[in-house]
Amino acid sequence: MARPSAGDRLRRLLAIVPWVVAADGPTVEEVCRRFNVAEDDLLADLEMVFCCGVHPFTPDSLMDVVIDEGRVWIRYAEYFDRPFRLSPDEGLALVAAGAAILAVPGADPEGALARGLRKVAGVLGVELGEDLDVRLGAVPEGVLASLRDAVEQARQVEIDYYVYGRDERTRRVVEPHSVFTAEGEWYLTGFCHLAGAERRFRVDRIAELAVLDKTFVPPRKPSAPQVFDPRPDDPRVVLDLAPRARWVAEQYPIEHAEERSGGRLRVTLVAGERAWLDRLLLRLGPHARVVDGAPAAAAEAATRVLARYSAR
Amino acid sequence: MASSSANVRLERLLNLTAALLTTSRPLTSADIAERVPGYPDPTEGRATFQRAFERDKEALRDMGIPVTLIDLPGSEPVEQGYQIKRQDYVLRDPGLEADELGAIHLALAAVRLDGLPGTQALWKLGGAPEPGTGTATLAAIPSVPQLVPLFGAIAQRAPVRFSYRGGSRLVDPYRLAFSRGHWYLDGRDHDRDAPRQFRLDRVDGDVELGEPGSFERPATMPDRTAQPWELGGDEPVLARMAIDAEQARWAVDQLGPAAVAATRPDGSIVVEVAVSNRDGFRSFVLGFLDHAEVLAPPDLRDDLVAWLTGMVGG
Structure with a gap:
């Protein structure tokens, strides 16, 4: 492991010294644990603190470090009795992480995290929820916690899953490898028994979840989370977008774009799943025209939905 | 073990911080050479001392320690000295349990x-x-380089100037929001004199901060949790729609349980939503493909049928 630089060690010491001053004789072990430092490194740093202080460096102007029976005291360091202020990036890291967890369904708005975070935000001069709002994606309460438990305990899960792209429900057993969020949605990755391969699922499309007693051997290294990975043989579709539909090019990964007259844009999209394309075309209506790939898709999709309105 | 030169530097940085923090008057570089051990002797090589001191000063500032340069009172010609003001240095105790x-x-x-x-x-x-x-x-x-300065600007109520989609914008920043995978800034655009939202990955280059304390944030902020069909200028109407059983749970996750007006014996639900953006509502309904149906009011239902009929005919 690379040795931390003098700057990194100083940063850590300027946090450790005030904490030890206030704690009045904590164990060396606790200091190491709290500040994630090896005992040897901590002792070396404290030995150095012992030689530091202020002009004229007479014994009474040096900081005093006493280590006795595994406990540590620091005295004559009143100028270091508080850590130095949080920088904006540290403050943001703290508040954003906390705000993200608080926005997960089921989080207690009056719980320890909420209370602690409000105090930190107060010191920083910001208001939670007003100045900073972090949303990781909506998922049903409880599902996320169950999935995380299943990952940690390496237990299989059975899910009733809605395949959005094919508009169908499927039941399958999955060995859950990881739960994470990306691009504003929650995902589960794992080995799917139905597919016989590693698959990724959107948590909000899991209609039912049962954590089974059956365990599995977790992979040593779960594959890196990938949100969108088109296959070369996925069908492509070419669309002409009216000016009002140009947002499609910003929202979806497009393979090719070409400016046309009148502010229109011609784009090539990967449309691996038919229901996905149907939704896009229904939404765009008269503002898009399929030029190539699935020329009848829009009319067919509209006809299916219309059937529902003429049935009565 | 740490190399001895790293230890010497750490010791010097710690002593320098203590010296600048405890001094009652700003310290000149000559004072620092005298009061902080570990520097090369300036009488032997002024440049070597100055280099070491500059490097240490920058290290402290990079860490976020506020080393300020102040004119010495009564000096003629004006001399300058360094100090860390305690009120700028300390982290106020949040009093965490x-x-x-x-x-x-x-x-x-x-x-x-x-x-x-x-x-x-x-x-x-x-x-x-x-x-x-x-x-x-x-x-x-994900993070973008503009995030930290904007967060600082919001806390200080400092206006910001940045380049956005090719134009320069002057904005009172109100709120940072992360939603659907992107960071957004909500604020008041000075030139348009109206609230605007900016997607941070479309901001080009640096953010310039103006004078702190220049504005008050409005008491009421646009609701970030608003649904697309609620954000519009259309005359608000209460729309009823039916959603099939298999999609019902997902719909309730999106709309909240309060939107459910009825649950039918087959598990399908009827929901009511206030619509002030008809385009947004239509997109929401069509996202269910043929698993949902607009029931009322008649003109919303007719709008949807006309939209779909146009697609079949075209």
Whole structure:
């Protein structure tokens, strides 16, 4: 492991010294644990603190470090009795992480995290929820916690899953490898028994979840989370977008774009799943025209939905 | 063991911080050479001393320690000295209870903001109170370079200027929001004299901060949780729609349980939503393909039928 630089060690010491001053004789072990430092490194740093202080460096102007029976005291360091202020990036890291967890369904708005975070935000001069709002994606309460438990305990899960792209429900057993969020949605990755391969699922499309007693051997290294990975043989579709539909090019990964007259844009999209394309075309209506790939898709999709309105 | 030169530097940085923090008057570089051990002797090589001191000063500033340069009172010609003002240095004690610090520790372990120093932030609050939980990172939130300066500007109520989609914007920043995978800034655009939202990955280059304390944030902010069909200028109407059983749970997650007006014996539901943006509502309904149907009011239903009929005919 690379040795931390003098700057990194100083940063850590300027946090450790005030904490030890206030704690009045904590164990060396606790200091190491709290500040994630090896005992040897901590002792070396404290030995150095012992030689530091202020002009004229007479014994009474040096900081005093006493280590006795595994406990540590620091005295004559009143100028270091508080850590130095949080920088904006540290403050943001703290508040954003906390705000993200608080926005997960089921989080207690009056719980320890909420209370602690409000105090930190107060010191920083910001208001939670007003100045900073972090949303990781909506998922049903409880599902996320169950999935995380299943990952940690390496237990299989059975899910009733809605395949959005094919508009169908499927039941399958999955060995859950990881739960994470990306691009504003929650995902589960794992080995799917139905597919016989590693698959990724959107948590909000899991209609039912049962954590089974059956365990599995977790992979040593779960594959890196990938949100969108088109296959070369996925069908492509070419669309002409009216000016009002140009947002499609910003929202979806497009393979090719070409400016046309009148502010229109011609784009090539990967449309691996038919229901996905149907939704896009229904939404765009008269503002898009399929030029190539699935020329009848829009009319067919509209006809299916219309059937529902003429049935009565 | 650490190399001895790293130890010498650390010792010098610690002594320098203590000296600048305890002094009652700004210290000139000559004072510092005299009062802080470990510097090369300036009488032997002025440039060597100055280089070492400059490097240390920058190291402290990079860390966020406020080393200020101040004119010495009564000096003629004006001399300048350095000082760390205690009120600028100390972190006000937030007074965290043990369980509150524990919860913040867990949150930092679970959510990582790319490239931001969460661990160091935790140290300043008292470090990790519990042994590492082994919790895997749940979410890695992307970061953009403009995020930190904008966060600072919001806290200070300082207007910001930045380049956005090819034009320069002057904005009173009100709120940073992360939603659907992107960071947004909500604020008041000076030139348009209206609230605007900016997607941060479309901001080009640096953010310039103006005078702190230049504005008050409005008491009422646009609701971030608003649905697309609620954000519009259309005359608001209460729309009823039926949603099939298999899609019902997902719809309730999106709309909240209060929107459900009825649950039918087959498990399908009827929901009511206030619509003031008809385009947004139509997109929402059509996202269900043929698993949902607009029931009322008649003109919304007719709008949808006309939209679909146009697609079949075209």
